[in-house]
Amino acid sequence: MESIRPEPSGIRQRALEALCMADPVAKQEATHALQRMAQATHDCALAAEAAPDLQEPAGVHLPGRPARPALVPPGSVPQRSPFTAGGLAALLHAIAHIEFNAINLALDAVWRFAGMPVGFYRDWLRVADEEALHFGLVRRELQALGHDYGDFEAHDGLWEMCVRTRGDVTARMALVPRTLEARGLDATPLIQARLRQAATPAAQRAIGVLDVILRDEIGHVAVGNRWYAWLCGQQGLQPVAHYRQLTRLHRAPRLRPPFNEEARRAAGFTQDELDDLVRAAQG
Numbered sequence: 001m002e003s004i005r006p007e008p009s010g011i012r013q014r015a016l017e018a019l020c021m022a023d024p025v026a027k028q029e030a031t032h033a034l035q036r037m038a039q040a041t042h043d044c045a046l047a048a049e050a051a052p053d054l055q056e057p058a059g060v061h062l063p064g065r066p067a068r069p070a071l072v073p074p075g076s077v078p079q080r081s082p083f084t085a086g087g088l089a090a091l092l093h094a095i096a097h098i099e100f101n102a103i104n105l106a107l108d109a110v111w112r113f114a115g116m117p118v119g120f121y122r123d124w125l126r127v128a129d130e131e132a133l134h135f136g137l138v139r140r141e142l143q144a145l146g147h148d149y150g151d152f153e154a155h156d157g158l159w160e161m162c163v164r165t166r167g168d169v170t171a172r173m174a175l176v177p178r179t180l181e182a183r184g185l186d187a188t189p190l191i192q193a194r195l196r197q198a199a200t201p202a203a204q205r206a207i208g209v210l211d212v213i214l215r216d217e218i219g220h221v222a223v224g225n226r227w228y229a230w231l232c233g234q235q236g237l238q239p240v241a242h243y244r245q246l247t248r249l250h251r252a253p254r255l256r257p258p259f260n261e262e263a264r265r266a267a268g269f270t271q272d273e274l275d276d277l278v279r280a281a282q283g
Helices: 012-020 024-039 043-048 086-113 118-144 155-163 170-181 183-198 201-235 239-249 263-268 271-282
Strands: none
Touching: 012 024, 012 086, 012 118, 043 118, 086 118, 086 155, 086 170, 086 239, 118 155, 118 201, 118 239, 155 170, 170 201, 170 239, 170 263, 183 263, 183 271, 201 239, 201 263, 239 271, 263 271
16 A cells, blocks of 8 residues: 655644743653654655745744743853752753753754755754753752752853854854754763762762763764764865854854763764864864
């Protein structure tokens, strides 16, 4: 029997609708549902809806987010020590905030950038789904400590770069997944080392959650690397030189060592890119 091909599903429109949701649990559930929908959608149906440009809804501030946490400048967020229950809760809250923002970043890539290959949308829907899973895992540990998402201040650096790159998909791939999110590849082992020193049951559970996040984040950064390389190839751009140009144009933060070179290689960074990263840090 000939298989029935679904009609265009409106997946990109639904990604925008999920992005607009303010309630974190509703956003989680909508993101998981969107991935299930995408898995049941034929490539031809997804390709049919890749072409049209979608418009931001009037009067809606993106992304949808709850009234809390209060957003403050990055330098105003206090240091988080895992050696007290309150410090561990604050650390987990910071990670939960990163994962919540990562859901929004992936959903934004799906709806905002028209005319990309089907694989681009499938990749970012999968990333969004996994980020929603991560948010739920971290939130559960936060709740076990008597807190919830929104209880501590946070900053908005990830989304600010999303806004700066909203008009250039190449810049988005260069500076969000493979720059800002790739910092997590470097930071996570250091955080886990501090949690091992804390040596509490809650800290041990957090280490396990971070194992899951690090494993998946290597794949997420790889998605950014893959599509950045593809876009550079389509435009005849030299990836390392163009990356340096984009970091200056969009005022990307300078990345500091130590770098997790093993994880970065697994995520698709070339040796030239790693060498350039080290040179930039030294400069």
